Amino acid sequence: MSIRIWILIIALFLSLLAIAPWHLAENGVVIKSVDRNSSEFDAGLKQGMIIEKINGEKVSNIADYSRVILGIFNAQSNDIKLTVLTKSGQEIIFLTDKAPIITVGDISKTNIKTGLDLSGGARALVKPVDVVISQDELDNLIAVTNERFNVYGISDINVRPVTDLSGNKFMLVEVAGATPSDLKNLISQQGKFESKVANTTVFEGGERDIADVCRNDAKCAGINSCFQTQGGYACNFRFAVYLTETAAKKHADVTGNISLDSTGKYLSEKLYLYIDDKEADSLYIGAELKGKVTTEISIQGTGTGITQEEAFNDAKYSMNKLQTILITGSLPYKLEIVKLDTISPVLGKEFTRNIMILGLLVFAIISVILFVKYRNFKITLPVILTMLSEAVITLAIAAFIKWNLDAPSIAGIIAGIGTGVNDQIIIIDESVSNKTMSVKERIKRALFIIFGAFFTIVAALIPLYWAGAGLLKGFAITTIIGITVGILITRPAFADIIKRLDL
Numbered sequence: 241m242s243i244r245i246w247i248l249i250i251a252l253f254l255s256l257l258a259i260a261p262w263h264l265a266e267n268g269v270v271i272k273s274v275d276r277n278s279s280e281f282d283a284g285l286k287q288g289m290i291i292e293k294i295n296g297e298k299v300s301n302i303a304d305y306s307r308v309i310l311g312i313f314n315a316q317s318n319d320i321k322l323t324v325l326t327k328s329g330q331e332i333i334f335l336t337d338k339a340p341i342i343t344v345g346d347i348s349k350t351n352i353k354t355g356l357d358l359s360g361g362a363r364a365l366v367k368p369v370d371v372v373i374s375q376d377e378l379d380n381l382i383a384v385t386n387e388r389f390n391v392y393g394i395s396d397i398n399v400r401p402v403t404d405l406s407g408n409k410f411m412l413v414e415v416a417g418a419t420p421s422d423l424k425n426l427i428s429q430q431g432k433f434e435s436k437v438a439n440t441t442v443f444e445g446g447e448r449d450i451a452d453v454c455r456n457d458a459k460c461a462g463i464n465s466c467f468q469t470q471g472g473y474a475c476n477f478r479f480a481v482y483l484t485e486t487a488a489k490k491h492a493d494v495t496g497n498i499s500l501d502s503t504g505k506y507l508s509e510k511l512y513l514y515i516d517d518k519e520a521d522s523l524y525i526g527a528e529l530k531g532k533v534t535t536e537i538s539i540q541g542t543g544t545g546i547t548q549e550e551a552f553n554d555a556k557y558s559m560n561k562l563q564t565i566l567i568t569g570s571l572p573y574k575l576e577i578v579k580l581d582t583i584s585p586v587l588g589k590e591f592t593r594n595i596m597i598l599g600l601l602v603f604a605i606i607s608v609i610l611f612v613k614y615r616n617f618k619i620t621l622p623v624i625l626t627m628l629s630e631a632v633i634t635l636a637i638a639a640f641i642k643w644n645l646d647a648p649s650i651a652g653i654i655a656g657i658g659t660g661v662n663d664q665i666i667i668i669d670e671s672v673s674n675k676t677m678s679v680k681e682r683i684k685r686a687l688f689i690i691f692g693a694f695f696t697i698v699a700a701l702i703p704l705y706w707a708g709a710g711l712l713k714g715f716a717i718t719t720i721i722g723i724t725v726g727i728l729i730t731r732p733a734f735a736d737i738i739k740r741l742d743l
Contacts, residue, residue, distance in 0.1 A: 355646030496531030656722020
């Protein structure tokens with residue numbers, strides 16, 4: 241067997257590993273989001289954990305989870321002891337009088353990620369009103385928007401920058417499980433940020449009170465120390481906030497009348513942060529700031545986790561989140577929704593099923609046409625196997641780069657397969673024509689034609705990457721991946737197979 245065929249076999253093996261079919265054996269539900277200010281989070285439930293049992297009852301899927309939870313809380317109305325067993329063997333116990341405030345989902349059977357077209361949700365294409373923004377300003381808007389959704393407790397968010405062919409910059413917001421009205425309300429409300437000490441507002445977000453926030457300088461921002469606690473680990477973080485003179489004076493007036501806590505390190509009142517009048521976080525105030533007029537204050541906090549790495553990541557997340565909301569406080573621009581779409585989860589599942597049926601139908605039709613054309617099963621079979629190989633390798637690459645497959649992406653995979661079949665027909669026709677030339681020369685001529693077509697197609701697809709403000713990006717990416725896989729892996733292997741058939 242030639243090295244090209246071995247490359248195809250190895251690529252298929254690695255593709256199956258990337259798609260990870262062994263997930264089929266896993267049972268349970270995965271936690272998609274947990275409110276960081278909830279008792280569930282404090283008890284130890286974290287995003288990404290897989291729940292296998294609740295109070296001893298097995299949980300294999302969402303239906304089991306709903307049945308178990310309803311059975312527990314329909315029977316009693318007072319505090320109930322919940323014992324949650326995770327896949328890692330960790331047992332989490334806490335008391336509650338209501339169902340856990342978490343978002344769960346079935347464990348994905350593969351590593352393939354799906355977009356809203358397949359999983360359901362709402363999508364909005366958004367731009368600032370009457371303002372032309374730079375890329376840095378767009379990135380800042382995206383950071384604030386992400387934080388905003390996190391504060392509201394919405395999970396499965398994808399916010400990314402997109403640009404159209406005219407250079408206009410947009411923000412594409414995709415939220416699984418949200419309705420268009422939910423998305424519209426959250427985006428259209430610009431919001432406000434304020435901090436309070438002893439129920440008195442000391443400064444607000446934005447340029448009026450916040451001059452700057454230290455973010456990327458280790459001298460004034462970072463995680464200071466990590467230590468073991470009774471329930472795991474904790475890590476402390478600290479960063480500097482630079483106030484305007486007016487805000488500094490007000491902060492001194494409020495803190496001057498507050499006593500120290502029992503440790504003597506902090507004031508007895510915390511600094512509370514609010515977004516749209518909802519508490520986002522609370523922070524300790526260093527004792528050295530009591531009644532002092534200073535434009536530089538130190539914000540401190542703690543991240544926790546079962547392991548030291550988890551505590552470190554939690555502290556880093558909390559610090560970055562607070563830095564972002566202190567810098568901007570609210571959405572820096574009034575926004576307008578250019579396009580708003582919605583797909584229900586039911587339609588998403590129906591769409592997935594129809595896509596699978598369509599794919600099988602396409603394979604069947606192509607196989608019949610090829611058999612009718614060549615009347616030779618040993619020609620038809622390699623073409624079918626090559627089509628399947630290209631589809632599997634393309635899906636594996638999408639899973640590896642964590643690309644969300646949506647309707648345009650699926651269309652791109654189908655287009656790539658169609659291009660592959662066309663190239664294989666060229667190879668077959670060249671191999672059976674002009675018998676005065678050697679098979680090697682005929683295959684070489686066919687590959688030259690195929691490579692020329694490849695570069696032409698890629699040149700035509702590149703503009704689609706930006707067309708429609710990025711909404712056709714999935715089609716361009718998966719098509720380019722598919723035809724590149726064909727050029728580098730499957731076409732050379734198919735050509736070697738044809739040589740050995742002695743047509």
